[in-house]
Amino acid sequence: MIKRVTFKHKWLPYALLAPQLLITLVFFIWPASQALYYSVLQQDAFGLRVDFVAFDNFAYLFSDPTYLESFEITIMFSVSVALMSLSFALILAVMADRVIKGATAYKTLLIWPYAVAPAIAGVLWYFLFNPAVGINAWILRAWFGYDWNHTLNGTDAMLLIVIAAAWKQISYNFLFFLAGLQAIPRSLIEAAAIDGASPLKRFWTIVFPLLSPTTFFLVVVNIVYAFFDTFGTIHATTRGGPYGATNTLVYKVFNDGFIGLDLGGSAAQSVVLMVIVITLTVVQFRYIERRVEY
Amino acid sequence: MAELQISAVEKVYPNGFKAIHGIDLEVADGEFIVLVGPSGCGKSTLLRMIAGLETVTGGTIRIGDRIVNELEPADRDIAMVFQNYALYPHMSVYQNMAYGLRNRGFPKDQIEQRVQKAAGILQLDGLLDRRPRQLSGGQRQRVAMGRAIVREPSAFLFDEPLSNLDAKLRVQMRVEIKQLQRRLGTTSVYVTHDQIEAMTMADRLVVMNAGVAEQIGTPIELYDRPSSVFVGGFIGSPAMNFLAGQVDTDGRHLLLGNGARLALPADGAPAEPNRLVTIGVRPEHLAPAEDGPLRFEVELVEHLGADTLLYGEASAATGGGNGDKGGLVTVRLSGHHALAMGTVLGLTAEPAQLHLFDAATGRRL
Ligand SMILES: Nc1ncnc2c1ncn2[C@@H]1O[C@H](COP(=O)(O)OP(=O)(O)OP(=O)(O)O)[C@@H](O)[C@H]1O
Numbered sequence A: 001m002i003k004r005v006t007f008k009h010k011w012l013p014y015a016l017l018a019p020q021l022l023i024t025l026v027f028f029i030w031p032a033s034q035a036l037y038y039s040v041l042q043q044d045a046f047g048l049r050v051d052f053v054a055f056d057n058f059a060y061l062f063s064d065p066t067y068l069e070s071f072e073i074t075i076m077f078s079v080s081v082a083l084m085s086l087s088f089a090l091i092l093a094v095m096a097d098r099v100i101k102g103a104t105a106y107k108t109l110l111i112w113p114y115a116v117a118p119a120i121a122g123v124l125w126y127f128l129f130n131p132a133v134g135i136n137a138w139i140l141r142a143w144f145g146y147d148w149n150h151t152l153n154g155t156d157a158m159l160l161i162v163i164a165a166a167w168k169q170i171s172y173n174f175l176f177f178l179a180g181l182q183a184i185p186r187s188l189i190e191a192a193a194i195d196g197a198s199p200l201k202r203f204w205t206i207v208f209p210l211l212s213p214t215t216f217f218l219v220v221v222n223i224v225y226a227f228f229d230t231f232g233t234i235h236a237t238t239r240g241g242p243y244g245a246t247n248t249l250v251y252k253v254f255n256d257g258f259i260g261l262d263l264g265g266s267a268a269q270s271v272v273l274m275v276i277v278i279t280l281t282v283v284q285f286r287y288i289e290r291r292v293e294y
Numbered sequence B: 001m002a003e004l005q006i007s008a009v010e011k012v013y014p015n016g017f018k019a020i021h022g023i024d025l026e027v028a029d030g031e032f033i034v035l036v037g038p039s040g041c042g043k044s045t046l047l048r049m050i051a052g053l054e055t056v057t058g059g060t061i062r063i064g065d066r067i068v069n070e071l072e073p074a075d076r077d078i079a080m081v082f083q084n085y086a087l088y089p090h091m092s093v094y095q096n097m098a099y100g101l102r103n104r105g106f107p108k109d110q111i112e113q114r115v116q117k118a119a120g121i122l123q124l125d126g127l128l129d130r131r132p133r134q135l136s137g138g139q140r141q142r143v144a145m146g147r148a149i150v151r152e153p154s155a156f157l158f159d160e161p162l163s164n165l166d167a168k169l170r171v172q173m174r175v176e177i178k179q180l181q182r183r184l185g186t187t188s189v190y191v192t193h194d195q196i197e198a199m200t201m202a203d204r205l206v207v208m209n210a211g212v213a214e215q216i217g218t219p220i221e222l223y224d225r226p227s228s229v230f231v232g233g234f235i236g237s238p239a240m241n242f243l244a245g246q247v248d249t250d251g252r253h254l255l256l257g258n259g260a261r262l263a264l265p266a267d268g269a270p271a272e273p274n275r276l277v278t279i280g281v282r283p284e285h286l287a288p289a290e291d292g293p294l295r296f297e298v299e300l301v302e303h304l305g306a307d308t309l310l311y312g313e314a315s316a317a318t319g320g321g322n323g324d325k326g327g328l329v330t331v332r333l334s335g336h337h338a339l340a341m342g343t344v345l346g347l348t349a350e351p352a353q354l355h356l357f358d359a360a361t362g363r364r365l
C-alpha cells in the first residue's frame, strides 16, 4: 500500500513545492539555459559585438590541446579521488563493523570531515603540506628525503588536491559501506568460516561481492563529486596550477569564463559538463533501479 | 565419522550472561542427537560452541580424538546448516557447494565429482547453475544440505534448519534429512524447538531448560519416564496433565487436591505418607470409566479424525476434599466420540501410567 496524503486546499501542495521549484529555477534551470544560450555565441574582445557562431565554440574546444589535457587531468583526478576515498572508507568501515565498544564514538568522529566545507578542507591540507610550515611536508623531507612543493611541482599539486578531496569524501563513503556491511547476514560469514575461508578470503569472496551494489553506487557518486564539487578545494589550494597541472574541467570553466572572459568558450565547456553529469546520473539510476544483480 | 564428547561445558557471554550451566553429553559415532527446548534455553549457543562460532568459557569439547576448544571452525571438520540456509547469494548452486572444497585446495575433478554426487543424492541436478534466489525454500534447504555433505565432515550441525518451511515441506524434509543421515552415517547434532521433529528424528534427545540438560535419552525413554515436570510437559502433544496432590497416610494412594483418591502403582512406589507431589498423567492415559475416581466435565471437544481431544475441568467423583476443582485436564480418546459440551464423564488412570514428581523440585520420584 502506498500512503497518499490528501490536502484540503488545492493551493497547499503548490505552496509547499514552490520554494524547491524556485530554487531549481533560479540556480539550475536559469543558469543552464544561459549556458546553452551563450555556448552558441561569441563575444568580441571588447564586449561590443555578439555573433551567433553555432557549434564553433564546441569545435574549437575539442581541437584545443589545453582542453583535452584538462579532460585527462580531470579523469585522472576523479579516478584517484574515487579510488582513494573508497578504499580508505572501506577499510575504516570494515574496522568499525568489528568494534563493539564505543562504536558510536568512532562513527561520529569519522563522519565529521563530511561537514567541513570543501574550501576549508583544501586550506587544511594546504597548510599540512605547506613546504615552509606544514608538518606533512616536513615529515616527507625529514624521514623520506622528499622535497614536497605543490606550488612548483605539478604531481605534488595533483596529489594535494586528490588527498584533500578524497579526505572529505571518506565520511560519506564510510557511512554507506558500514550500512552495507551491516546488512550482510552474519551467518554468511560464519558459513564461510566453516567452509575454510580465511578472514581475508572471506572478505574478497563473500563480503566484497555482496557490497558491490553499494560500491557501484559510491563510484558514481564519487566521480560526480570529484568532477563537480571540488571547485572550492582547488580554488583554495592550487588554483589550477602549477602550469595547469590541476586545471580540472570545472576549474577551467571558471578560469576561462571569469578570468579569461571567454564567455562563449566557457559556456560551451559548461554544456559539456552538463552532458557528462546527465549521463552519469542516467547510468546510476538505471543500475540502481535494477539493483546490481548477484 | 567421529564421536563427540561434551564435558562440563559452560558459556558465559561477554555481557556476563550465563547461557550454559555445565552440560555433559556423549554422542556416539553416527548417532543423531536432537537438542530441544523452549526459546532462549541455549540450544543454539551449545551448537555454535561445537561449531567454533562461540568461544567455550568452561569445560571441553572433543570431536573424534581431538579437543577442539581452541580450534577454528574450519579446522573442526564439521559442517553446519543454518536456519536461514546462509547460502552465498552471488554464487551459483554449484559454486555454493564447491566453495568449501575449493578453500581446502581439492583438485578440480574431485570437486566436480563430489558436487555432482551430492546433487544426485539431493535431486539438485538440473539446478546447479541457478542462483539461490531462483530456488524454492525446499530447494534452498537442499543446497544447504549439499554444501554440508560434499565436505564429508565428521559431524553435521543443524540449527533449526526446517523452521522457515511450510508445514508440509517440513515433514518431507524431516524425513529426507533423517534418511540422508542414516545413509551417510554421519554423527549429527540437530537443534529444534519443535518437539514432533525432535521425537521423530532423534536417536537420543537432549531436553534443555535454561542452560541445563534436563534429561538425555531416547524419545521413548523421555516419553515413558520423564525425569522432571519440565520434560514431562515438554515432550508429548498434547502436553501431560499435572495435578497437585499428596501421598495418603496409607502410602498406597494419592490424594489429589480436589479430593480424588488414586491408587499408586503397587510395585515399589515411593510411598512416603503425606509427601506433597505433582502427579503427571498423559491425555492418552486417561480413560472414561463409570466408577472412575475423577469426575470430568467436558468444556471443549476437538475432532482430529484419528483422535478426539477433550478439554475440561476435573474434580473428585465422590465430592468432598477441599472442594477445589482439579484444574484443566486434557483427555485423548482414539476414534470419534460425539460428546456434547457439558457432558460429565468418570475418568480413571492406570496406576502404572501415573508419573510422580516432587512438588517442590519438580524432580521425578
Ligand atoms: N551474544 C550474546 N550475548 C549475550 N547473551 C546472548 C547472546 N546470544 C544469546 N544470548 C542469550 O543466551 C540465551 C540462549 O540463547 P540461544 O540463542 O542459545 O537460545 P536458543 O535456545 O537457540 O533459542 P531459540 O529457540 O529462540 O533459537 C538467551 O537467553 C539469549 O538471550
Ligand SMILES: [Mg+2]
Binding pocket: B043, B044, B045
Ligand atoms: Mg536458536
